[in-house]
Amino acid sequence: MRRSDVPTPALLVDIDILDRNIALMRDHAAALGLKLRPHAKAHKCVEIAQRIMAAGALGISCATVGEAEAIALGGVDGILLTAPLASSDGRERLGRLLLRGADIAVVADHPAAVADLSTLAEAAGRRLDVVVDVDVGMGRTGCLEVGDAVALARQISAAPALNYAGIQAYWGNLQQVSPFSARSRRIGIQADRVRAVIAALTSAGLAPAIVSGGGTGSHRIDAATGLFTEIQPGSYLFMDSCYGAISISENDNPFTPSLFVAATVVSVNKPGRVVVNAGWKAFATDSGKPVALRGGPPGADFRFMGDEHGALDFEGRGGPALGSPHEFLTSHREPTVDLHSPLPVVVCAECIALWR
Amino acid sequence: MRRSDVPTPALLVDIDILDRNIALMRDHAAALGLKLRPHAKAHKCVEIAQRIMAAGALGISCATVGEAEAIALGGVDGILLTAPLASSDGRERLGRLLLRGADIAVVADHPAAVADLSTLAEAAGRRLDVVVDVDVGMGRTGCLEVGDAVALARQISAAPALNYAGIQAYWGNLQQVSPFSARSRRIGIQADRVRAVIAALTSAGLAPAIVSGGGTGSHRIDAATGLFTEIQPGSYLFMDSCYGAISISENDNPFTPSLFVAATVVSVNKPGRVVVNAGWKAFATDSGKPVALRGGPPGADFRFMGDEHGALDFEGRGGPALGSPHEFLTSHREPTVDLHSPLPVVVCAECIALWR
Numbered sequence: 001m002r003r004s005d006v007p008t009p010a011l012l013v014d015i016d017i018l019d020r021n022i023a024l025m026r027d028h029a030a031a032l033g034l035k036l037r038p039h040a041k042a043h044k045c046v047e048i049a050q051r052i053m054a055a056g057a058l059g060i061s062c063a064t065v066g067e068a069e070a071i072a073l074g075g076v077d078g079i080l081l082t083a084p085l086a087s088s089d090g091r092e093r094l095g096r097l098l099l100r101g102a103d104i105a106v107v108a109d110h111p112a113a114v115a116d117l118s119t120l121a122e123a124a125g126r127r128l129d130v131v132v133d134v135d136v137g138m139g140r141t142g143c144l145e146v147g148d149a150v151a152l153a154r155q156i157s158a159a160p161a162l163n164y165a166g167i168q169a170y171w172g173n174l175q176q177v178s179p180f181s182a183r184s185r186r187i188g189i190q191a192d193r194v195r196a197v198i199a200a201l202t203s204a205g206l207a208p209a210i211v212s213g214g215g216t217g218s219h220r221i222d223a224a225t226g227l228f229t230e231i232q233p234g235s236y237l238f239m240d241s242c243y244g245a246i247s248i249s250e251n252d253n254p255f256t257p258s259l260f261v262a263a264t265v266v267s268v269n270k271p272g273r274v275v276v277n278a279g280w281k282a283f284a285t286d287s288g289k290p291v292a293l294r295g296g297p298p299g300a301d302f303r304f305m306g307d308e309h310g311a312l313d314f315e316g317r318g319g320p321a322l323g324s325p326h327e328f329l330t331s332h333r334e335p336t337v338d339l340h341s342p343l344p345v346v347v348c349a350e351c352i353a354l355w356r
Numbered sequence: 357m358r359r360s361d362v363p364t365p366a367l368l369v370d371i372d373i374l375d376r377n378i379a380l381m382r383d384h385a386a387a388l389g390l391k392l393r394p395h396a397k398a399h400k401c402v403e404i405a406q407r408i409m410a411a412g413a414l415g416i417s418c419a420t421v422g423e424a425e426a427i428a429l430g431g432v433d434g435i436l437l438t439a440p441l442a443s444s445d446g447r448e449r450l451g452r453l454l455l456r457g458a459d460i461a462v463v464a465d466h467p468a469a470v471a472d473l474s475t476l477a478e479a480a481g482r483r484l485d486v487v488v489d490v491d492v493g494m495g496r497t498g499c500l501e502v503g504d505a506v507a508l509a510r511q512i513s514a515a516p517a518l519n520y521a522g523i524q525a526y527w528g529n530l531q532q533v534s535p536f537s538a539r540s541r542r543i544g545i546q547a548d549r550v551r552a553v554i555a556a557l558t559s560a561g562l563a564p565a566i567v568s569g570g571g572t573g574s575h576r577i578d579a580a581t582g583l584f585t586e587i588q589p590g591s592y593l594f595m596d597s598c599y600g601a602i603s604i605s606e607n608d609n610p611f612t613p614s615l616f617v618a619a620t621v622v623s624v625n626k627p628g629r630v631v632v633n634a635g636w637k638a639f640a641t642d643s644g645k646p647v648a649l650r651g652g653p654p655g656a657d658f659r660f661m662g663d664e665h666g667a668l669d670f671e672g673r674g675g676p677a678l679g680s681p682h683e684f685l686t687s688h689r690e691p692t693v694d695l696h697s698p699l700p701v702v703v704c705a706e707c708i709a710l711w712r
Contacts, residue, residue: 007445041663063664064633083633083664086622086679089363109623112678140631140661141623148625172662266442267465267497269504275496277420277439280688286636286660304642305496306528307397308419308439322468323442332636 003346004325008264009282012327012346013355017258018237019051024254025219025236026055032223037061037080037212039234046074047345047355048237053077059103061212061232065093068104077103080212082168082232084109084133084141091120098124105129105210107168109142114155114162121161129165130156131210134197136169136190146200153206166210167201169194170232175217180247184221191225198227220249241291241331260327261290263310268322272314276326279309284332295326302328357707360681364620365638368683368702369711373614374593375407380610381575381592382411388579393417393436393568395590402430403701403711404593409433415459417568417588421449424460433459436568438524438588440465440489440497447476454480461485461566463524465498470511470518477517485521486512487566490553492525492546502556509562522566523557525550526588531573536603540577547581554583576605597647597687616683617646619666624678628670632682635665640688651682658684 006012029036038052041063049060049071059078062068068079084107085091097104098121108114108130121128132152135142143149149167156164171190177183194211201208214222214231222228235243238259247253263278283290283304290310292300297314305311312319312326320326345353362368385392394408397419405416405427415434418424424435440463441447453460454477464470464486477484488508491498499505505523512520527546533539550567557564570578570587578584591599594615603609619634639646639660646666648656653670661667668675668682676682701709 005444008443084622087364087620087633088361088679090620109625110678135625138661139626139629140665140667142625144625264443264446266440269465269491269498269500270495273495277443280640280642284636305494309496311496322466323444 001350003262003350006262006346008262008325009278010262012260012262013238014258014260015345015352017256018048021236021239021255021258022052022055025216025233026057028219028254029231032220034214034219034223034228035230037078037230037232038237039063039082039215039232040067040071042234042238044070045355046070046076047353049076050074052237058230061234065090065097068097068102069093072097072100072102072104079104080131080168080232081106082133082170082212083107084113086110086113091116095120095124098126098128105131105165107131107133107141108152108156109133109135111152111155114152114159118159118161121159127161127163129163131165131212132156132167132208134167134169134194136171136193136213138171138173140172142168142170146197149197150200150204150206153201153208154204157206164206166208166212166229167194167197169197169211169213169227170215171213171218172215175215175235176242176246177217178246180250183217184224187218187221187225191227194225194227216243216255217246217248241329242288244329257329259330260293261330263326263328265312265320265322265324265326266309268319272316272319274312274314274319275305276310276312277308278328279304279306281307283310283328283330286332288331290328290330293327293329295320295324359618359702359707362618362702362707364618364681365634366618368616368618368707369594370614370616371701371708373612374404377592377595377611377614378408378411381572381589382413384575384610385587388576390570390575390579390584391586393434393586393588394593395419395438395571395588396423396427398590398594400426401711402426402432403709405432406430408593414586417590421446421453424453424458425449428453428456428458428460435460436487436524436588437462438489438526438568439463440469441473442466442469447472451476451480454482454484461487461521463487463489463497464508464512465489465491467508467511470508470515474515474517477515483517483519485519487521487568488512488523488564490523490525490550492527492549492569494527494529496528498524498526502553505553506556506560506562509557509564510560513562520562522564522568522585523550523553525553525567525569525583526571527569527574528571531571531591532598532602533573534602536606539573540580543574543577543581547583550581550583572599572611573602573604597685598644600685613685615686616649617686619682619684621668621676621678621680621682622665624675626667628672628675630668630670630675631661632666632668633664634684635660635662637663639666639684639686642688644687646684646686649683649685651676651680
């Protein structure tokens with residue numbers, strides 16, 4: 001199938017660009033002395049996880065137990081579940097993963113959750129690696145006080161079925177702070193907090209073997225702190241217009257967007273405007289509107305027109321023809337990916353596979 | 357399974373409330389002398405379409421050929437595809453529906469599309485009902501000029517494989533104009549346009565048998581214009597916080613939300629805040645944030661905290677416990693439904709089915 005014949009609206013992933021991004025981050029992490037456990041929450045796709053592992057990653061980070069199930073089924077080891085589990089359903093599914101022999105570690109931020117994990121691991125007859133989740137200013141999950149993190153590490157160490165594996169410190173809220181110098185400064189403040197947690201744990205005889213965190217926007221700064229053993233970036237795989245607009249290092253952004261939304265012109269009756277079959281259901285809307293890339297008139301501007309439609313407004317005459325294909329760069333890759341399945345995989349002008 | 361045990365994040369549909377909304381709109385339409393072809397774009401669910409048909413609807417409106425495929429497979433007749441098709445993929449799938457004997461009519465807004473539909477119907481050896489889509493101020497799809505609509509109706513009439521079935525005039529942009537009096541006034545202006553199109557078509561010997569349009573927010577006003585033969589509302593089935601905030605008639609809104617997002621508290625380490633496992637991937641974000649309904653502290657306010665998480669901020673002490681269930685009303689039902697499948701169906705405290 002040709003790229004332009006993929007049924008629309010659809011997400012396209014350009015595998016050449018994706019592989020280039022995978023190799024680039026692998027090389028960066030190696031040069032920075034960091035292990036790499038890239039996050040799967042953006043793609044949730046076994047084939048992509050396998051490509052990342054084949055390129056030499058330590059493992060794959062997952063946000064949900066559903067992602068972990070899919071990735072583990074694909075034969076991927078070194079899974080880290082980066083969000084605390086608290087529902088009985090989540091625990092049951094983790095229990096089944098343990099029974100099936102999945103190589104998975106999980107974070108925890110509460111004594112009750114650690115007790116549940118201990119029960120779970122005992123029932124599965126296995127030791128489970130548990131990582132203490134530390135809040136570093138995001139206010140989402142994680143222990144708030146240094147003392148709480150130490151107490152949790154101690155509780156994990158004391159549980160026969162659990163292995164205290166280290167800490168997680170993720171500043172998701174700082175990944176896109178611009179300019180780079182401001183991001184660097186704000187991460188520096190939170191890094192002091194991570195340093196204090198590590199010092200307190202070390203004093204308590206609980207020096208963390210793993211210090212995991214970081215993302216696409218922060219990985220160079222993370223490395224400079226000297227605190228992390230590994231990073232869990234994910235956005236570099238697909239990129240998007242928000243990430244594309246910021247610097248990843250002092251003054252460049254080496255990653256290229258590999259993910260596009262394909263749409264078709266379905267109405268051409270309005271002067272200075274064509275309507276495509278992609279709207280709120282085809283694009284994430286939490287971070288602004290998509291950017292028209294290929295097929296549109298130069299400078300064309302996208303505007304949401306309901307669940308199924310968007311307008312491309314342009315200056316002058318001679319707009320694109322009815323039925324013509326268009327491609328867009330999304331503003332936020334993760335929720336956009338969640339709206340589409342399967343994922344057509346393209347190389348230049350050809351579609352070569354469908355991934356789920 | 358109990359309602360509180362449904363794996364989260366999940367969408368729940370309360371079937372008793374849904375059935376009440378279905379019956380209420382059926383009774384309204386009957387009292388107003390309008391036929392009813394409710395829109396499936398919000399639910400895309402065969403079981404719901406079948407319940408609507410069992411309650412006496414004329415048919416089901418669909419926004420995409422994919423929705424039409426699913427609904428036709430469920431044995432539903434009287435399908436109207438309400439958005440013009442322009443991709444080769446869409447035409448091929450419509451062709452297969454025709455060959456399988458689906459009872460489906462489609463809208464068109466361009467001579468090239470009518471020519472394609474004619475070729476398609478000839479190939480399928482069937483006559484295809486085609487409805488002229490008329491733009492009534494929304495600027496999305498539809499003929500812009502009265503003359504264009506008449507020319508298109510003439511072209512459809514002249515095509516042996518096509519049957520000119522009537523017109524569609526949909527003011528989607530006016531459904532939620534508030535207050536009701538302003539909505540009524542603005543629809544009145546566009547209704548003059550529909551009146552002019554009908555008059556021109558009638559003069560040309562092309563009086564439309566079907567005049568379709570309208571929605572949940574406008575159906576009482578649509579009826580008052582005396583122009584429509586049928587309406588295609590969909591939002592009344594599920595409702596949402598945006599629709600819940602407006603009056604559907606002069607001074608009341610008889611429909612009740614039947615759709616909820618269920619989430620679980622996964623972190624309780626912050627004072628005045630708990631974190632639930634539902635974020636940008638669980639809720640549509642195009643129309644504001646969800647409203648906390650059940651399980652939360654009184655007055656709790658939802659805040660997005662990334663792809664997988666949201667915060668519930670509340671005043672005072674004693675927040676909900678780790679692992680406790682919460683339910684939310686979404687701000688915009690359609691894109692939210694697209695993020696979830698299957699759809700757990702609940703009656704009061706019990707989950708009785710899973711719909712896809």
